[in-house]
Amino acid sequence: MNNHGAFVVTSLFFVLITALVGFATYNGTRLEVSSDYNARITALNEERQLLTRQVAELKNMWVREVTVTAYSPTVEECGSNPQITASMAKPRPGIVAVSRDLFDQGWVFGKKVYVKGHGVFEIADLMSKRYTERMDIFFPDTDQARQFGKKQVTVALLAS
Numbered sequence: 001m002n003n004h005g006a007f008v009v010t011s012l013f014f015v016l017i018t019a020l021v022g023f024a025t026y027n028g029t030r031l032e033v034s035s036d037y038n039a040r041i042t043a044l045n046e047e048r049q050l051l052t053r054q055v056a057e058l059k060n061m062w063v064r065e066v067t068v069t070a071y072s073p074t075v076e077e078c079g080s081n082p083q084i085t086a087s088m089a090k091p092r093p094g095i096v097a098v099s100r101d102l103f104d105q106g107w108v109f110g111k112k113v114y115v116k117g118h119g120v121f122e123i124a125d126l127m128s129k130r131y132t133e134r135m136d137i138f139f140p141d142t143d144q145a146r147q148f149g150k151k152q153v154t155v156a157l158l159a160s
Helices: 003-062 101-105 143-148
Strands: 063-071 095-098 114-115 120-126 132-140 151-157
Touching: 063 095, 063 143, 095 101, 095 114, 120 132, 120 151
Parallel strands: 063 132, 095 120
Antiparallel strands: 063 151, 095 132, 114 120, 114 151
């Protein structure tokens, strides 16, 4: 064999050995990664299921269907001082009163709510303890409040 032939054979031998060593190293690593990979996939699936449940809970907490009515600044509707809300603000268009169960769940003074079909309002007042799952939109005029009536509406607590 001439020098050229010996070089080719040596080169091929070197390439073959390198490929085998690389293959063995790759497979060894791959086996370790494979068991780690399956454990990580399982953990990620469990985390995804937990997040899905949490999103559903948050949606129920911040978006819901409630009874929406209206009120005006009268002694009959607001008590002895109809010119002051439970948050100590003056009543004005653009505010709502929420039932105490909603208030206890984070629907607190200063937060904004979207009332489907009616717009965005600020929570500034509380309703009587006898009401649950309910919201009152403020109208300065009693006749307008009466005309509004009583409706089942989807409402959403907006992020601050």
